Amino acid sequence: MSANNDIHDVLIIGSGATGSIAALVLAKAGHDVVCLEQGGWIEPGDFAHLHNDWAWRRATSWNPDVNMRSHPDDYPVDSDSSQVLMWNGVGGSTNVYGAIWPRYRPSDFRKGDEHGLQPNWPITYEDIAPHYDRVDLLLGTSGLAGDPAQPPRAPCPTGPLPFTAAAGRLAGAFDALGWHWWPVEAGVVSEAYDGRPGCNGCGMCNGCPRGSMTLNSRSIWPKALAAGARLQTHARVLRIETGADGRATGAIWKNRITGMEERTRARIVIVAANGVGTPRLLLASGNLANSSGMVGRNLLHHTLVAAQIWVDEPVNGQMGYVASLISREFAETDVSRGFVNGFNFNCLTSTPSAGEMTTGWMSGTTAPWGAGHHEWFEKHFGHSIGLFAIGDDLPNPDNRVFLDESRTDEDGVPVIRMHYEPGENDRRMMNYMLDRLEDVGRAAGAFEIALQDYRDANGVYRTPAWHMIGTCRMGADPETSVVNGWHQSWDVPNMFIMDGSVLATGGVVNPTPTISALALRASEHIRDNFADLSGTTRTLAA
Amino acid sequence: MSDSNNRTGIGPQLSAALAALVDELLPGKGDWPSGATLGVQHPVMERIAMHGGEAALDELAAALARIGAPFEGLEVDARVAAVRRLEAEEPARFRWLRNAAYQAYYENPAIVTLIDGRGTPYRLRPHVRGYELPAFDPATQTPTHGRGHWIRTADVRSVDTSGLNLETEITTKWGLQR
Numbered sequence: 001m002s003a004n005n006d007i008h009d010v011l012i013i014g015s016g017a018t019g020s021i022a023a024l025v026l027a028k029a030g031h032d033v034v035c036l037e038q039g040g041w042i043e044p045g046d047f048a049h050l051h052n053d054w055a056w057r058r059a060t061s062w063n064p065d066v067n068m069r070s071h072p073d074d075y076p077v078d079s080d081s082s083q084v085l086m087w088n089g090v091g092g093s094t095n096v097y098g099a100i101w102p103r104y105r106p107s108d109f110r111k112g113d114e115h116g117l118q119p120n121w122p123i124t125y126e127d128i129a130p131h132y133d134r135v136d137l138l139l140g141t142s143g144l145a146g147d148p149a150q151p152p153r154a155p156c157p158t159g160p161l162p163f164t165a166a167a168g169r170l171a172g173a174f175d176a177l178g179w180h181w182w183p184v185e186a187g188v189v190s191e192a193y194d195g196r197p198g199c200n201g202c203g204m205c206n207g208c209p210r211g212s213m214t215l216n217s218r219s220i221w222p223k224a225l226a227a228g229a230r231l232q233t234h235a236r237v238l239r240i241e242t243g244a245d246g247r248a249t250g251a252i253w254k255n256r257i258t259g260m261e262e263r264t265r266a267r268i269v270i271v272a273a274n275g276v277g278t279p280r281l282l283l284a285s286g287n288l289a290n291s292s293g294m295v296g297r298n299l300l301h302h303t304l305v306a307a308q309i310w311v312d313e314p315v316n317g318q319m320g321y322v323a324s325l326i327s328r329e330f331a332e333t334d335v336s337r338g339f340v341n342g343f344n345f346n347c348l349t350s351t352p353s354a355g356e357m358t359t360g361w362m363s364g365t366t367a368p369w370g371a372g373h374h375e376w377f378e379k380h381f382g383h384s385i386g387l388f389a390i391g392d393d394l395p396n397p398d399n400r401v402f403l404d405e406s407r408t409d410e411d412g413v414p415v416i417r418m419h420y421e422p423g424e425n426d427r428r429m430m431n432y433m434l435d436r437l438e439d440v441g442r443a444a445g446a447f448e449i450a451l452q453d454y455r456d457a458n459g460v461y462r463t464p465a466w467h468m469i470g471t472c473r474m475g476a477d478p479e480t481s482v483v484n485g486w487h488q489s490w491d492v493p494n495m496f497i498m499d500g501s502v503l504a505t506g507g508v509v510n511p512t513p514t515i516s517a518l519a520l521r522a523s524e525h526i527r528d529n530f531a532d533l534s535g536t537t538r539t540l541a542a
Numbered sequence: 543m544s545d546s547n548n549r550t551g552i553g554p555q556l557s558a559a560l561a562a563l564v565d566e567l568l569p570g571k572g573d574w575p576s577g578a579t580l581g582v583q584h585p586v587m588e589r590i591a592m593h594g595g596e597a598a599l600d601e602l603a604a605a606l607a608r609i610g611a612p613f614e615g616l617e618v619d620a621r622v623a624a625v626r627r628l629e630a631e632e633p634a635r636f637r638w639l640r641n642a643a644y645q646a647y648y649e650n651p652a653i654v655t656l657i658d659g660r661g662t663p664y665r666l667r668p669h670v671r672g673y674e675l676p677a678f679d680p681a682t683q684t685p686t687h688g689r690g691h692w693i694r695t696a697d698v699r700s701v702d703t704s705g706l707n708l709e710t711e712i713t714t715k716w717g718l719q720r
């Protein structure tokens with residue numbers, strides 16, 4: 001073991017969407033910040049985008065599913081259900097994400113009051129509203145203010161992305177149905193911003209090496225490093241250490257270049273390793289911060305079903321940003337539908353790839369082989385539009401990530417396992433969502449509608465889990481939550497959980513704007529109260 | 543290599559068998575060249591090797607031999623029937639091969655140019671130059687429908703869930719089975 005006796009102000013574990021924001025805020029305040037990241041930097045050539053065989057790479061080496069690629073920066077995740085989507089490296093999962101950038105709404109924080117099948121958050125929408133606006137400025141986003149289905153917001157730093165033909169076709173369908181729609185907000189700049197070029201409409205939105213999409217390795221890390229933060233790559237944290245007083249003292253990590261174990265000590269420890277990595281680390285650190293028994297539990301992915309439709313007029317959905325519109329028509333609870341909570345339509349353009357179109361892109365509909373192939377292609381490519389319906393799933397403690405004590409990975413850490421199964425409310429919601437997707441397809445005049453329920457031949461729901469949240473949820477009660485409203489562990493008062501695992505409910509949208517706004521808020525709280533928090537021995541209800 | 547004798551000739555034979563399969567999957571028609579004309583079998587073979595190593599190539603050679611590829615002297619109907627047999631008897635292998643063939647076909651520069659030339663804008667590496675799209679026009683593209691609502695924090699009210707019977711009325715048919 002190589003030991004360094006320096007005690008840093010702040011140790012951050014994980015350099016993704018949230019760890020990077022914490023590093024920037026705290027380093028800018030003059031704190032001595034070290035971030036340990038298990039993966040390396042992702043170079044432009046590592047992305048699929050710059051290669052002729054980019055579509056093939058998206059299915060293999062650049063596949064966001066850790067179990068479909070073979071990458072040395074990953075750790076094993078054994079899932080009996082969900083597809084485990086994430087990226088381990090500087091910038092975390094933002095390297096492969098789509099950056100659809102919608103916000104929660106006030107009722108998402110008040111589900112305890114609304115029906116009691118989910119907890120209230122210990123904070124309200126109003127608590128994070130200003131941070132939503134500021135995180136947009138920090139990261140660079142695009143969109144159109146004024147959506148009547150959302151609380152008022154400051155203008156996005158750049159205007160909306162081009163309104164594609166797919167957007168126009170769907171807008172017409174929603175108008176015919178009398179349903180809400182709005183141009184999508186994106187973590188992508190539509191024009192030059194903060195040294196990054198505006199989007200060029202390439203359509204390949206799983207990461208973006210040119211940097212029009214806000215990858216935190218591009219938008220945040222250079223600034224954090226310039227402010228003095230130190231980033232140690234290839235540093236896989238094996239366990240967090242605590243002292244006799246129960247406070248965190250730092251972490252033991254494996255230097256993946258030298259193979260040596262090293263120790264880093266700090267006054268405050270921030271865990272930002274995502275909804276799988278954080279519970280994994282806490283459980284592997286002697287069940288740390290888990291007096292509630294909630295670490296790893298209440299895994300949320302959202303209810304998710306999808307449709308692919310094809311229309312006669314060319315819409316050329318291979319061009320333009322991956323998403324086109326959002327419809328918030330069904331975002332609030334209406335029990336007459338037979339379930340609580342709501343959902344949104346995340347309307348896409350289409351796949352950028354002709355190959356993906358023929359191999360079943362979104363719905364599993366494949367081009368026939370043989371004599372009819374080319375005719376099918378001419379009719380379908382350039383004519384497809386994708387739609388997701390994405391809703392608020394109810395928490396279930398049995399949906400979880402947990403350690404397999406009988407198996408360890410190459411670092412001697414027990415293998416993490418994942419189990420997720422939709423509950424009764426979720427199943428009813430997904431049935432309703434599929435019916436409404438058909439309504440949209442018909443209203444759009446589709447000549448073909450293919451639905452996707454993400455169930456395999458045995459009926460197992462294998463959702464593409466790009467959202468892995470809830471596994472260290474925040475709350476007002478230490479008995480039922482892992483952190484308080486400032487992300488501070490109830491059990492380890494100088495340890496903060498910064499990543500998406502703290503979300504108490506999933507809302508009806510992609511979570512990263514909310515995750516990022518929360519990270520900004522918590523980082524500023526640590527910055528503004530550093531003296532108290534670095535010495536505290538007690539976590540108070542926020 | 544210890545098993546090299548068993549594998550003598552697999553390269554050219556496999557290549558020919560795979561080319562024949564690829565031509566059944568992606569026959570030429572009109573402007574569209576056939577898969578083998580473009581050499582689609584080569585990247586497919588390379589990717590099989592990348593995916594499963596030499597053992598996968600051996601297995602593939604055996605599977606193609608079982609259906610009689612490269613189909614010399616067979617009429618169209620017999621060739622199609624042979625490929626259908628592979629599809630029915632080894633669905634996973636067939637799916638993998640079909641997808642690999644489709645992907646290799648559509649990433650070929652000749653096909654990319656053909657698609658683009660037919661009037662569907664398409665690039666070999668779209669990320670490099672992107673696509674020309676007109677900028678959002680606030681005057682004509684801002685929604686004017688006025689629809690949409692949200693509930694303020696203070697206005698969130700308790701809903702009556704007593705009729706939902708989430709514990710007792712279980713949905714067994716869901717998803718595409720609903």
Ligand SMILES: Cc1cc2nc3c(=O)[nH]c(=O)nc-3n(C[C@H](O)[C@H](O)[C@H](O)COP(=O)(O)OP(=O)(O)OC[C@H]3O[C@@H](n4cnc5c(N)ncnc54)[C@H](O)[C@@H]3O)c2cc1C
Pocket residue numbers: 013014015016017018019036037038039064085086087088089090091092093094096097098099100101206235236237238272273274275277278281465466467498499500501510511512513515
């Ligand atoms: C394919 C895909 C598409 C997505 N699309 C969208 C979208 O359109 N909109 C949206 O809102 N969200 C999207 N997301 C989700 C978004 O990427 C995540 O919400 C966000 O990145 C979560 O941030 P995080 O900080 O919690 O974790 P991450 O960004 O995943 O970062 C965690 C980091 O911690 C590191 N780490 C983990 N364990 C250790 C350890 N033991 N030691 C050291 N380092 C460790 C990891 O290597 C990683 O770099 C998508 C995700 C994926 C995978």
